Amino acid sequence: MDEYQRTLHALIEYRILAAEDDGAVLPETEKPVEPGEPYEGVARLIRLLRRVGDLPADAILEDPDLYQGALVTAVERFQRRHGLDPDGRIDKATLAQLNTPLRFRVHQLELALERLRRRPYDPSRSAIVLNLPEFRLRAFRQNHLDLEMKIVVGEAPERKTPILSSQLEMVIFHPYWNVPVKIERDELVPEIIKDPSFLSANHLEMITPEGAVLHDPVSDDMLPKLRSGRIRLRQTPGPKNVLGLAKFVFPNQYEVYMHGTSAQWLFDRARRDLSHGCIRLEN
Known part of the structure; x- marks a missing residue:
């Protein structure tokens, strides 16, 4: 099954899931919910993670009020799928993803399909x-x-x-790294001002419009030229490049x-x- 067909299959599945889901929102907490702690959103969390496939239907959950065991493993799987650190903690970032309506996931999949159509x-x-x-x-x-x-x-x-x-x-x-002017102006010039040895420590060269390498130390007169890009920076090849x-x-x-x-x-x-x-x- 190619990527388009997999995405289409997921869209069909998520349309069904979105229609069946009650849309309940998990409660926020002042601090992240840690494994083993009580959490009033456990019941909703179980329903949601079973619905999207992160919690197996036959998973054994011993205490309906505690966030523990198979439910933590399911949250870790959910975090991994959504680009989050799979630490099992229900922090703000994880809660935001868990509370994203399934109808919004449907919209994301629809957009993904459209991109695949446009760039096959x-x-x-x-x-x-x-x-x-x-x-x-x-x-x-x-x-x-x-x-x-x-x-x-x-x-x-x-x-x-x-x-x-x-x-x-x-x-x-x-390769050489030819530093973009915006990075040169906004990020590197302030470092050069703070530390005159910044260029040599990071294997950076100053280059004239003609391509010649300047070996002079950075002077106050050179700073406007560096900010404007009239003098460019490039990093030489090597392990720090x-x-x-x-x-x-x-x-x-x-x-x-x-x-x-x-x-x-x-x-x-x-x-x-x-x-x-x-x-x-x-x-």
Whole structure:
């Protein structure tokens, strides 16, 4: 079953679930609900998680007033599916997802289907598919899953990674990072002002419009040129380079691309919308 058919099947199922659900809202608490604690929303939580399939119908629940056992495991499964840290705690982020009406999930699936209609791809051809809400990449060859990995995508909503379709054009090994002007102005120049050794410590070079490397220390006269982009910054290849070992280029109007990263610890997070818009690859 291809991605379109799976999404269509999920839409049909969720339309039924939304029609059957009573729409009750789980009560808020001052502090996160921890496993083993009493919670007045246990009955609703059981109904909801059974309905969406995270809690098996035959799960044994010993105390109807305590949040424990199989119910905690079901919440962890729910958290994992929704890009949350699967710690079993019912905190504000988890409660917000649990209280999202199923009719809204129906609308999300309808939008996903429409995107698939507008940007179809032939599953029999080789393809790299990025599932942005899931923070995962899958590579297919002749309809066979060849590769799967975690990704980091653009921070929502201001820097979210755009939805697009393109063709991989080039792979650059040991790339330079040419710092975008906005990042240079808003993030790096303040660091340079605070610490004159910031450039050398982070293997950054100053580049003139002609492409020459400036070896002079940063002076007060240079700061306006750095802020305006008349002098550009670039990071040399190496273990500290933010693009990692490779950069994957595909033509698009948004100037985004895929690349490695020196910040591998970010892949330990469940929610990974952390970049400026480009896609960081786990491996």
